[in-house]
Amino acid sequence: MATSSTPQRPDAQYVKIIEPPKAFQPLNLLELWQQRELLFLFTLRDVKIRYKQTVLGILWAVIQPFITMIVFSFVFGRIARMPSDGIPYPLFSYVGLLPWNFFSNGLNKAAAVLVTNSQMIRKIYFPRMILPISAILSGMVDFLISFAMLGVLYIYYGINTPHVTAGLKAYALSNPVFAESAFRAVTANYEITANIVWLPVLLLLAFLSALSVSLWLSALNVAFRDVGYALNFALRMLLYLTPVIYPVSALPEPLKLISALNPITGVVEGFRWAMLGVDSAPGPLLLVSTAATLFLLVTGAYYFRKTEATFADLV
Amino acid sequence: MGENAIEVHGLGKKFYIGQAEKQTDMMGIIRNAITGPFRRMASLMRNQLPEAADIEFWAMRDITFEVKQGEVLGVIGRNGSGKSTLLKTLTGISAPSEGIARIYGRVGSLLEVGTGFHPELTGRENIFMNGTLLGMKTSEIRKHFDEIVAFSGVEQFIDTPVKRFSSGMQVRLAFSVAAHLDPEVLLVDEVLSVGDAEFRRRSMSKMQEITSQGRTVLLVSHNMASIQHLSNRVMLLDAGKMLMIGEPTKIVSEYLKRTHIAPAEASVDLTEHEGRADGSTPILSRIRILDAAGEADSAVPVGGTIKFEITIDTGEQVVKNAWLVIAVMDANDVRVTTLRTLNQNMDSLTFHGQQKYTCTWPDCNLAPGEYRLDIEAMSSMTQGKVLDSVSRAVAFEVTPSDYFGIGRVIRRGSGLIWVKANWELDPTALAIS
Numbered sequence: 001m002a003t004s005s006t007p008q009r010p011d012a013q014y015v016k017i018i019e020p021p022k023a024f025q026p027l028n029l030l031e032l033w034q035q036r037e038l039l040f041l042f043t044l045r046d047v048k049i050r051y052k053q054t055v056l057g058i059l060w061a062v063i064q065p066f067i068t069m070i071v072f073s074f075v076f077g078r079i080a081r082m083p084s085d086g087i088p089y090p091l092f093s094y095v096g097l098l099p100w101n102f103f104s105n106g107l108n109k110a111a112a113v114l115v116t117n118s119q120m121i122r123k124i125y126f127p128r129m130i131l132p133i134s135a136i137l138s139g140m141v142d143f144l145i146s147f148a149m150l151g152v153l154y155i156y157y158g159i160n161t162p163h164v165t166a167g168l169k170a171y172a173l174s175n176p177v178f179a180e181s182a183f184r185a186v187t188a189n190y191e192i193t194a195n196i197v198w199l200p201v202l203l204l205l206a207f208l209s210a211l212s213v214s215l216w217l218s219a220l221n222v223a224f225r226d227v228g229y230a231l232n233f234a235l236r237m238l239l240y241l242t243p244v245i246y247p248v249s250a251l252p253e254p255l256k257l258i259s260a261l262n263p264i265t266g267v268v269e270g271f272r273w274a275m276l277g278v279d280s281a282p283g284p285l286l287l288v289s290t291a292a293t294l295f296l297l298v299t300g301a302y303y304f305r306k307t308e309a310t311f312a313d314l315v
Numbered sequence: 316m317g318e319n320a321i322e323v324h325g326l327g328k329k330f331y332i333g334q335a336e337k338q339t340d341m342m343g344i345i346r347n348a349i350t351g352p353f354r355r356m357a358s359l360m361r362n363q364l365p366e367a368a369d370i371e372f373w374a375m376r377d378i379t380f381e382v383k384q385g386e387v388l389g390v391i392g393r394n395g396s397g398k399s400t401l402l403k404t405l406t407g408i409s410a411p412s413e414g415i416a417r418i419y420g421r422v423g424s425l426l427e428v429g430t431g432f433h434p435e436l437t438g439r440e441n442i443f444m445n446g447t448l449l450g451m452k453t454s455e456i457r458k459h460f461d462e463i464v465a466f467s468g469v470e471q472f473i474d475t476p477v478k479r480f481s482s483g484m485q486v487r488l489a490f491s492v493a494a495h496l497d498p499e500v501l502l503v504d505e506v507l508s509v510g511d512a513e514f515r516r517r518s519m520s521k522m523q524e525i526t527s528q529g530r531t532v533l534l535v536s537h538n539m540a541s542i543q544h545l546s547n548r549v550m551l552l553d554a555g556k557m558l559m560i561g562e563p564t565k566i567v568s569e570y571l572k573r574t575h576i577a578p579a580e581a582s583v584d585l586t587e588h589e590g591r592a593d594g595s596t597p598i599l600s601r602i603r604i605l606d607a608a609g610e611a612d613s614a615v616p617v618g619g620t621i622k623f624e625i626t627i628d629t630g631e632q633v634v635k636n637a638w639l640v641i642a643v644m645d646a647n648d649v650r651v652t653t654l655r656t657l658n659q660n661m662d663s664l665t666f667h668g669q670q671k672y673t674c675t676w677p678d679c680n681l682a683p684g685e686y687r688l689d690i691e692a693m694s695s696m697t698q699g700k701v702l703d704s705v706s707r708a709v710a711f712e713v714t715p716s717d718y719f720g721i722g723r724v725i726r727r728g729s730g731l732i733w734v735k736a737n738w739e740l741d742p743t744a745l746a747i748s
Binding site for chain 2: 015017019020038041048052124312
């Protein structure tokens with residue numbers, strides 16, 4: 001359709017043009033930024049209603065990973081004797097479960113979010129991308145609660161911190177009562193190191209990897225409800241392809257980098273490196289996983305934008 | 316002024332209609348369940364959405380118009396004429412298939428009151444949620460917060476989850492948020508018909524206030540009275556095409572003429588009537604208009620007797636606690652009066668099989684003109700109470716008469732009804748002080 005000659009207007013910044021969707025819809029990230037208040041409110045709403053009318057409330061965010069940890073420790077740690085980079089298996093699996101749960105809970109919520117909010121989508125215009133983003137962001141609260149629980153595990157397993165170790169050693173040697181636990185602490189090869197400063201970056205990567213997959217899934221789910229059925233199953237499979245119950249170091253060499261094509265793999269290994277100070281710096285793994293994430297993120301965002309215009313008609 | 320706020324050129328929207336699988340027997344259902352996945356995958360290979368058939372359907376096409384800044388454009392048309400599609404396209408909710416539209420200025424839209432209300436959140440939280448969804452800034456909502464709450468009249472419950480609100484309260488709160496939207500261009504769909512009579516009156520005057528502030532408004536409504544009242548121009552859509560656009564009273568009367576049923580038809584079969592509301596159970600089967608002698612006649616002189624005979628047929632079904640409602644509407648779509656079995660001389664009815672109810676109006680004092688009836692069968696046993704509802708079921712004409720007995724036929728009189736009032740001159744007040 002040829003554009004007719006329209007006079008320039010003083011308020012041209014507010015021109016809204018409505019056209020059939022192009023093959024490549026621009027991402028329009030500016031609009032997303034302008035609607036950040038809405039994003040915030042959606043996230044807040046999700047957090048507020050998540051544990052409404054439950055007795056245990058936010059405790060569920062701790063109970064789930066904690067019980068999973070116990071079961072994993074028994075089955076994989078005790079019975080299957082899975083290697084764990086020399087870290088007590090419960091601690092090893094719990095640290096791995098933190099980003100994994102954030103990822104899989106985020107996917108579960110975000111994949112369905114366009115369908116569960118169909119009423120809104122049919123009646124009001126807003127950048128739809130806000131919905132999957134807020135669904136994942138709201139999982140951050142659960143993550144932080146379960147992360148706090150990690151502190152308890154640290155104390156239980158007497159984690160080493162380099163600067164107090166020397167003092168601890170001296171004190172323990174002078175006091176036989178503590179000698180045994182001090183010995184354990186000093187000889188343990190896990191400790192809180194300076195790696196921990198990378199945690200915010202890893203958290204951002206965890207968010208981006210969940211978002212990258214969710215953009216694809218949520219958009220596909222509008223037309224194909226198969227996604228809901230497939231996802232449940234796929235996540236259960238993916239857990240075994242992610243180094244949550246085993247370390248990447250247990251994999252044969254060529255598989256190590258291939259396993260990192262799974263966007264969350266790098267983050268899970270990165271978490272252990274940051275939180276437990278394991279030796280294996282996950283650099284190459286993180287690079288591969290981040291590249292996979294960025295690829296899915298960009299293609300997912302364009303796919304989402306391309307199909308966005310049909311959501312209201314299909315959902 | 317004088318500049319366009321909305322420009323629409325050749326806008327069209329196409330849908331593919333899927334055909335429902337018409338298999339009702341057990342074997343058919345099983346066969347479909349087995350072959351379905353393969354058929355659907357095959358259609359995916361052909362780059363087609365499953366379920367979608369090849370049937371193309373244009374919900375609207377070739378829509379071209381302009382709206383000047385500060386103008387209020389009303390959009391009318393029957394169900395399925397493309398009104399909602401036009402509005403959804405302009406708001407950006409769903410993309411057009413062809414054409415282009417430009418909207419200049421901050422756009423706000425209101426297709427439904429209460430979108431995004433969450434039952435678990437409090438009134439206060441929902442005001443912020445809903446307001447932001449409608450395009451307000453949090454700071455703006457905070458500024459108008461007290462006004463919004465006051466207008467809704469739910470002050471006491473503002474920190475209660477809205478699931479504890481009555482539906483009326485929810486609607487009032489939702490409308491109040493919407494009423495405080497402050498965009499330069501407002502796109503509105505049929506929102507004036509919510510709440511009780513008192514609230515409708517208030518929202519109508521709020522709407523009037525909004526439209527008189529020099530804002531550009533595109534208003535879709537079924538209510539001819541409010542469309543005429545609020546709009547500067549009216550556009551008539553039919554089957555996705557723009558039929559005409561122009562002066563409100565002219566377009567509205569043209570629309571009413573088109574949807575009008577010839578008054579000569581004093582007996583109308585309702586079983587397959589096009590005015591039946593979606594989701595109704597077709598119980599109302601016939602309406603007849605009778606004169607005092609019981610003869611079918613669709614014209615009555617002012618002051619004459621008119622009878623409405625409704626035949627219902629529920630088949631085997633027994634419906635208890637039921638009642639019938641006849642709404643008498645004038646040519647401008649204003650409800651003149653309501654005749655109902657309940658609260659008049661009949662108590663709750665029991666519908667069973669075929670029954671005939673006759674409503675006699677002994678002194679039909681409506682002003683001369685054309686009227687039509689909307690008929691409803693209600694029951695407190697059904698969800699939402701409406702069993703069956705047929706609008707524009709039948710029309711009748713009230714003809715001029717010597718209503719006041721003065722020996723000549725009065726042709727005109729303003730107002731909706733004629734009243735035999737009694738005038739007197741007070742003989743004691745003769746003295747001029």
